[in-house]
Amino acid sequence: MTRxxxxxxxRTELEQRVSADMASALTKRGATVTHHGTNASHAPSIADADITVEWTVASKRHRLLVEVAKRSDESEFTSIVEHLNRAxxxxxxxxxxxxYSGLSTSVRMARFLRNENQQRERDGRAGRxxxxxxxxxxxxxxxxxAAPAKAYPLTGLTSAVARWPEFATDLAAAQVFQEEVFPDWTEEEQELDLARLRELAVRQERLRRDIVGLENKLRERGVTGQRAHKFLIYLFFVALYEDKRGIESRATLSGFADYRTKMSPADRADKEFKDWTVHHLIKKDIVFDPDIVTSGMFDRYERLELPDEFIVSTVLPIFERYPLSAGGIDFIGAVFEALARRAEKDNRIGQFFTPETAVISTVRLVSPRPSDxxxxxxxxxxxxxxxxxxxxxxxxxxxxTETKEEVEQKVRRExxxxxxxxxxxxxxxxxxxxxxxxxxxxxxxxxxxxxxxYDVFAxxxxxxxxxxxxxxxxxxxxGDVNFREVAAELARSGSLGKVxxxxxxxxxxxxxxxxxxxxxxxxLRVVPHxxxxxxxxxxxxxxxxxxxDKLLLAMKTRDERKERHARRHLxxxxxGLAEVKxxxxxxxxxxxTAGNNAKGGALFLxxxxxxxxxxxxxGAPEEWKGGIVGIVVDEAVLNTSxxxxxxxxxxDNYFIKAVVSLPRNAFEFLARTTAKTSILLLIKKPDPAIVQREPVFFAKAHTIGYTSTGVDDRNDFPAINEAFNIWRQAAPSSYAGGVVSPARLAKATAKVPLCDGLVSLYQLSDESPTERLDFAYNRMKELVATMGERILLSSVIEPVTRIPNTELVDEEALVHSYAxxxxxxxRVRPKGIQDLQYDTKDLREIKSGDILVSGIDAVRGAIGVVEDDCxxxxxxxxxxxxxxxxSSEGKVDAQYVARLLRSEKMRAILEGAITGVSNRTRLESPAQLIAxxxxxxxxxxxxxxxAEQVRAAFRAQDEAAKVFAAIDKSLSA
Structure with missing residues (x-):
């Protein structure tokens, strides 16, 4: 086995093995590999490098100096630069x-190398x-x-080196090499993607702890609330600004010390800056950056009153732990989220905590163009x-009319x-x-x-x-937004005209x-008026x-007084009626308006x-011509009456192109809310009278890279986005003469990889404009349609209600044995004696053979038959x-019915039938189930x-529990 x-x-093996492996890989591709040491010793410090690789492409000679080490990588930095300059x-x-190749590359070493490359580029010097x-x-x-000589040419090395700004971590470096040198090596690509996700998860969790810890340190100094929030945002912005600026970051220990030393004597003596070097850096340098001046981002800057000792001992060590230039982490967003989560922000919280994967997927669904x-x-x-x-x-x-650079500048600036x-x-x-x-x-x-x-962007x-x-x-x-307050504030501000x-x-x-x-x-036409x-x-x-009618009655009865009274009112x-008409x-x-509040998603649409x-x-097909919106909405907008x-x-106003259902825990980790949400992709109609003829792309993301407790490796979004892109490309072929052709539509939809329970295409009903638009409902309709022959559940079971006998219940104590x-x-199990605050009328007694259903967790399978012990x-x-x-006794087994209702498809039908609230899916009444x-x-x-197989499984479960209990007892004895 290869070591x-x-x-x-x-000293005696590493360089020799690397050199031999390089020769095996690169010699057949026209390269010359030279080890500058011997078979028994490493290369001396006076050598050009440990190993050199030379090759020619289009008469141009290339040389790669290879340095390998197992020592601390910072100690290698000086010799690497010397070797490069000498060569x-x-x-x-x-x-x-x-x-350079070591056991791993520290954040500090990666920063050293990046700074060196940046300086060389600024100075116009060769070598990276x-x-x-x-x-x-x-x-x-x-x-x-292992690959043939014609595969993976050496030009990939040159291309990889050209992407040096992306070398922020070892994984980022490996991904660059894989993409440039081995573009079709999918196994490595997938492994690196997974490794990167795991690395990001660890880094994000560590960052969250560091942010919270840093806020605690600020609290100890009396900096709390919004002031602490602003201090942390400014601190992280300075660190990221310095990293973006390049060269020697002044947000590192060495760079900070150097900046402080170079402050003028007058500034060092000034009370405003004497011990507040970060404030000096912002006030005297950063705020004068032309880009920052024009943006106004520091117009509300408040003095960062943090002494240098605190910065050096507490803040900078945190910054030095992170590869700030590496992609994947939104540091400013992470600071905002960590603090807002801790403070439990208001109902706008979803606005700030959209999972990164959901943001990326929404953008990919929309596919914005450079001209948009x-x-x-x-x-x-x-x-x-x-x-x-x-x-x-x-x-x-x-x-x-524009160069690529001009297009890019317009994207960024306009x-x-x-x-x-x-x-x-x-x-x-x-x-x-x-x-x-x-x-x-x-x-x-x-x-x-x-x-x-009004002219917001003037x-x-x-x-x-x-x-x-x-x-x-x-x-x-x-959450809900008070649209009356929004409108009144606009009116008071004069934005709706002079008052x-x-x-x-x-x-x-x-x-x-x-x-x-x-x-x-x-x-806000969505609001009822x-x-x-x-x-x-x-x-x-x-x-x-x-x-x-009263006048006619009075005339009939000849009651003149009532006749005069009725005539006057008539x-x-x-x-009045003539006037109002x-x-x-x-x-x-x-x-x-009807009411004051509405869901933010509805109002914004x-x-x-x-x-x-x-x-x-x-030039697009009719249903794809208009402006496009990708929006995350509370599913209450899609499914409640x-x-x-x-x-x-x-x-009436949009063509509905896609509805992507997100899992209930999508926002739980980041925002501590279980609001059920969906992503909508809509295109503005040119005319509300036009009826949508294309089906809607429905998808359900079971996993999105986050769970209720943190980051997860699993993510359904890539498969959903790929399926939607196929549909986007196929949809135009369904038109004939500008109108959707049913025959062509059938061919177009056949191209979409419909995954059971993940992706489907559903046609909206023209008969019911208020019909639900959520995935669960449309999935239910599909499952029921494919069921074939069917009966109603109410034909085989019926609800029963048994209020506990008040003579046998101590109503004062409210203590009962629950199940x-x-x-x-x-499985229905005893829960033990509980002291729960329920009125007796709200309690139910269960009997052996009953089918017990949890109103809260029925869609997750909480349906079972009461056994004798309950x-x-x-x-x-x-x-x-x-x-x-x-009427069904002897023909229906309760356990069979319970297992049928617990099946995946029946639970999907149940979910589609009862989803009707934004924060939980629950059965509200027995009538919903038996229907x-x-x-x-x-x-x-x-x-x-x-049913007997189920009971046998339960008996085996009980026997296993006894065995484990005996084992636990023997271990604790």
Whole structure:
């Protein structure tokens, strides 16, 4: 077995083995490999390098100096630079670079090498230094040696070295080498991707602990709350700014000491800066950066009152632990999230804590182009804009009028717009955008629901967002938003026009209310509105009818007094009705909103409709022409009766292209909320009358790279995005003469890899515009449709309710022996004596043979049959009990029914039938369960056979539990 490089003696074996392996891999590709030591000793310090590799490409000579070591890598830095300089001086016409390989490359060493490369580039000097850990070097050389000579040419080495700015960690370096030298080595690519995810998970958790620990240290110094939050954001921004600036970072121990030494005597003596060097760095240097000046991100800067001793002892050691230039971690966002999570932010929390994987997937669904104007009206820390920018830059090419560089500059400077209602959060987004490559100048503090009301982005183009946006990407507040307050604030600010009445007067408030109502009617059409005149007309019409009937009755009975009374009221009602009908005919209408609050997702979809261009791509098929929105919404918008009008609004105004259901724990780790959410991909309709003919791409992400407790290796998004891209490419082929052809549509949909329970294409019903739009509901419809012959569950079981006998229950103590049903195996078990605060009327007694169903966890399998050992126990009102119908006794086995309901497909049908709240999926009544369709039951003999297998499994479970209990007892004896 080949010994790993890490086990070899660096004095007598390491260089020799690496040299031999390099010769085996590279000689057949035209390279010359030279070891500058002997068979028994390593290369001397005066040698050009430990090993040199030379080759020729297109008459150009290349040399790679290879340095291998097992010592501390920082100690190698000086000799590496000396070897490089000496080699270039001896052969200036040769392209010379260095590959350093040690056991691992520390953050400090990676920074040294990066700084050296940056300085050489600035000075116009040749030679770059890259690195690769010994274990990866060995793996790569082995793969290289095993491949034919024509595979993996040496040009890959040159390409890898050219990407030196990406060498931030050993894994990042290995990925660059794999991509450039071995582009088709998928096994290595997958292994590196997985390793990178794990590394990021560890680094993110360590960063979270460090941030919380740093905040604790600030608390000890009396810096708390928002002030501590700002201090930490500024500190991390300085560290990232310095890393982005390159050369010698002043946010390292050595760089900080050097900067402090070079401060002028006057500044060192100034009370403002005497012991606050970081404040001096910001105030005297960073704030004068032209990009920072124009963005205004430090306009609200508050003096960073942290003494140098604290910075040196507590802050800088944290910064030196992290490869700040490495991708994968949004450091500014991580600081914001760690502190906001700790403080339990308000209901806008979802806005800030969108999982990175969900952001990336949403951007990929939308696929913004370099020519698009992209808006996030609730941008939080700017993640959607950052990933949109990355996607746009990755696809940037020269056009007929612009070079590639000009296109890239326009993307960064003009085509990324963001707003956040919180000015401090908008400042953080600016910082984050700047650190990720620009775009920060177009982030503004503003209410994202009102961007078409005034020139938010002036003097930029577009100044206001009205029908000017190609792409909207956002995760608005998951909770309710008071739209009345939003509208009233806009009216008071003058954004909705000048207010004529004097502030504080009754007329002023009336004018504000009128302007606010008018604006919500025009711009937040998703909110139900009532026409005051029509409501009055309806009331008066009924009044006219009522008084006319009373008049006729009075005339019939010849009661003159009642006749005069009825006629007077009838005349008044008819006059009022005529007046209000005249106002309606003249279009003099007044609308008032129904209620005060609505889900943020619904409100933003209404506002975004005004922002989007009617036509984004004139050459696209009809349903793909308009402006596009990718948005994360609370599923209450998609599935509750309260938002039926919102769904009708969505279907009237958008083509629904994709609905991607996220798991219930998607936001739990980051935001501590179990709100159920979905990603929507919608395209603005040119005409609300057009009916959608393409099916909707529905998908369910069971895993997204996060669980309720942290980062997870599993992620369904890549497969979902790949399937959607196939559908996006296939959809145009379904058109014939500009209209969707059913025959062609069938061929197009056949190309999509439909994965059972993960991806499906569903056609919306034209008959029900308020129909639910969530994945679970449409999946249920599909499963029921494919069930074939079916019966209702109510035909075989019925609910039973047994209130405990009050004579046998101590109502004062409220102490009972409870039972419950486990979701893991569907078994009803005793829970023991509990003191729970329930009224007796809310408790239920269960009997052997009952089917017990948990209202909360039914969709997760908490359905089982009561056994003899639970007979007579009590369950709380969260449980429902059922019995086999008398008419079905002898034909239906309760255990078979319970197992049928626990099956994967029946639980999916149940979920689609009962999902109706945003934060949990629960059965609200027994009627919801027994209304489910089920396949016809087999013979009672078949049912009993399966039921006996279940009971046998339970008996085996009990026996195993006894064995384990005996083992535990013997171990503790």
């Amino acid at each position: 790993p490089y890490s086990d070899l003696d660096p 270039i001086a001896v052969a200036p016409g040769m392209t010379t670079n260095v590959l 230094i890259v690195f690769l850990p010994l274990n990866r070097l060995q793996t790569h050389l082995s793969h290289w040696a 104007v992209v808006l996030d009206p609730a941008c939080g820390t700017g993640r959607f804009l950052i990933h949109a920018m990355d996607a746009m830059l990755a696809n940037a090419v020269a056009t007929a 085509r990324l717009l963001g707003t956040d209602i919180d000015p401090w959060v908008a400042t953080i987004a600016k910082m984050n955008m700047y650190l990720h490559g620009d775009g920060k100048s177009n982030v503004r503090p503003a209410n994202g629901l009102a961007l078409s009301a 003097p930029r183009t577009p100044a206001r967002a009205h029908e000017a946006i190609d792409v909207a990407l956002t995760n608005p507040p998951l 004529k009445a004097a502030p504080g007067s009754e007329a002023y408030e009336s004018e504000i209310a009128a302007k606010a109502n008018r604006w919500t009617k025009e711009r 009532t026409c005051v005149e029509q409501t009055r007309a309806d009331t008066l019409s009924k009044r006219v009818t009522d008084w006319r 005349d008044a009602a008819e006059a 005249g106002a309606i005919a003249a279009g003099k209408l007044t609308y008032v 209404s506002a975004i409709l005004d922002y989007l261009k009617p036509i984004r791509d004139a 309260a938002y039926g009008d919102a769904r009708s609004f969505i279907r 419950w049903v486990r979701s893991t195996d569907g 007979d007579g126990l009590i369950v709380s009102k969260e449980f429902f009990t059922f019995r086999v119908r008398e 489910l369709p089920i396949p016809p039951l087999p013979s009672i003999k078949v049912q009993q056979s399966l």
